[in-house]
Amino acid sequence: MHLARFPRLSLGHFPTPLEPLNNLSELLGGPKIWIKRDDATGLATGGNKTRKLEFLLADALAKKADVIITQGATQSNHVRQTIAGAAKLGLKAKVLLEKRVTDFGEDYQRSGNVLLDELLGGEIVAHLPGGIDMQQAMETYAAELREQGHNPYVIPGGGSNPTGALGYVACAEELLYQSSQLRLRIDHIVHATGSTGTQAGLVAGFTATHSHVPVLGISVRAPKEKQEENVWNLASRTRELLGVAGELPRDAVVANSDYVGDGYGLPTASMLEALTLFARHEGILLDPVYSGKGAAGLIDLIRKGHFRQDENVVFIHTGGAVGLFGYRQVLEARARHG
Numbered sequence: 407m408h409l410a411r412f413p414r415l416s417l418g419h420f421p422t423p424l425e426p427l428n429n430l431s432e433l434l435g436g437p438k439i440w441i442k443r444d445d446a447t448g449l450a451t452g453g454n455k456t457r458k459l460e461f462l463l464a465d466a467l468a469k470k471a472d473v474i475i476t477q478g479a480t481q482s483n484h485v486r487q488t489i490a491g492a493a494k495l496g497l498k499a500k501v502l503l504e505k506r507v508t509d510f511g512e513d514y515q516r517s518g519n520v521l522l523d524e525l526l527g528g529e530i531v532a533h534l535p536g537g538i539d540m541q542q543a544m545e546t547y548a549a550e551l552r553e554q555g556h557n558p559y560v561i562p563g564g565g566s567n568p569t570g571a572l573g574y575v576a577c578a579e580e581l582l583y584q585s586s587q588l589r590l591r592i593d594h595i596v597h598a599t600g601s602t603g604t605q606a607g608l609v610a611g612f613t614a615t616h617s618h619v620p621v622l623g624i625s626v627r628a629p630k631e632k633q634e635e636n637v638w639n640l641a642s643r644t645r646e647l648l649g650v651a652g653e654l655p656r657d658a659v660v661a662n663s664d665y666v667g668d669g670y671g672l673p674t675a676s677m678l679e680a681l682t683l684f685a686r687h688e689g690i691l692l693d694p695v696y697s698g699k700g701a702a703g704l705i706d707l708i709r710k711g712h713f714r715q716d717e718n719v720v721f722i723h724t725g726g727a728v729g730l731f732g733y734r735q736v737l738e739a740r741a742r743h744g
C-alpha cells in the first residue's frame with residue numbers, strides 16, 4: 407500500500423490527537439475509552455470530510471476543474487467542508503441541498519451548517535425535496551455547466567467514492583502509527599457510518615496492512631444489512647484502487663443500526679444522553695445526526711457488556727458540532743429537563 411502515489415492536498419491539521427476519555431471510562435465502568443479527534447481536522451471547524459477532500463480536491467485540480475459540485479442534506483457537514491476546501495483553492499462551489507429532514511423549524515433551515523455554507527462563499531443552487539435522486543440531479547446540473555463551457559468536478563454525497571475513502575485509509579495508517587507510539591493495543595474502533603466512506607477507508611486500510619483492527623460502524627440511516635453491503639462495496643473498490651489483491655472478507659465489515667431511531671437526522675433519547683455525557687464529563691461537543699448517535703451506540707454497547715473491561719475502544723469523533731445550532735429547540739428542551 408503506497409498512498410503517496412495518489413494526488414493529495416494539505417487541507418487539515420494532522421495527525422489528529424488520540425486521547426483517553428478517563429472520566430467517561432470511569433463513569434461507565436470500563437473498558438478504556440479513547441477518542442480520535444477527527445472533529446479537530448481543521449477546515450471550517452473540522453470533521454471527517456477534511457481527510458476525504460485532501461484526495462478529492464487534488465483529483466479535481468489534476469482534472470483542471472473550474473467549479474466543484476456536491477450535495478447533501480440541509481445540515482450537511484460534507485457540504486460545508488467542501489465549500490471551505492474549494493474556497494481555499496479559489497474554486498467556486500455550487501451545492502444542491504436535500505430537504506431530507508423537515509421536522510425542525512427556521513434554525514434547521516437557516517442556521518448551523520447552512521449559515522456557514524453561505525459565509526464560506528458556497529452557492530446553494532437548489533434546495534430539493536427529500537428522497538429524490540441527488541446524484542442524478544448533480545449530473546444534470548453538471549451537464550448544464552459543461553454546455554456553458556465550464557469543467558465541473560462532481561463530488562458524491564459525503565465524498566464517498568474510492569478516491570475520498572483514501573482519506574480514511576490514511577487515517578488507518580495514522581492510527582496504527584499512534585498506537586505503536588503510545589504502546590496502545592486497539593481492540594475496537596467505533597464510529598458513526600452514513601455515506602460509508604469513513605468505514606470503507608478504515609476497513610480497506612486495516613485489511614491491506616493485515617492489522618485486523620475490528621471496526622464497528624454505528625449506522626445513522628440504513629438498516630444493518632444494507633449498510634454492511636454498501637460499506638463492503640466501497641471498501642472493495644477502494645482496495646482495488648490501492649492495488650490490494652484478493653476479495654475482502656464479508657465479516658471485515660460490521661455495522662449496527664440499532665441507534666437510528668425514527669430516521670436520519672431525527673433525535674433519539676440515547677443520542678441526547680450521549681451529547682450530554684460527552685459535554686458534561688469530557689467537555690467535548692458531539693453532533694445530533696452522526697457522532698451523537700455513534701456515541702449512543704458506544705455507550706449502550708458498553709452497558710450491555712459488549713466489550714471486555716481490559717479492552718481499549720477507540721471512538722472516532724467524526725465532527726459535526728456545527729449542526730447543533732440547527733437543533734436549538736430540541737437541545738433547549740433537553741437542557742430544561744436536565
Ligand SMILES: Cc1ncc(COP(=O)(O)O)c(C=O)c1O
Binds near residue numbers: 564566601725
Ligand atoms: C459528522 C459526521 N460524522 C459521520 C459521518 C459519516 O461518515 P461517512 O459518510 O463517511 O459514513 C458524516 C458524514 O456523512 C458526518 O458529517
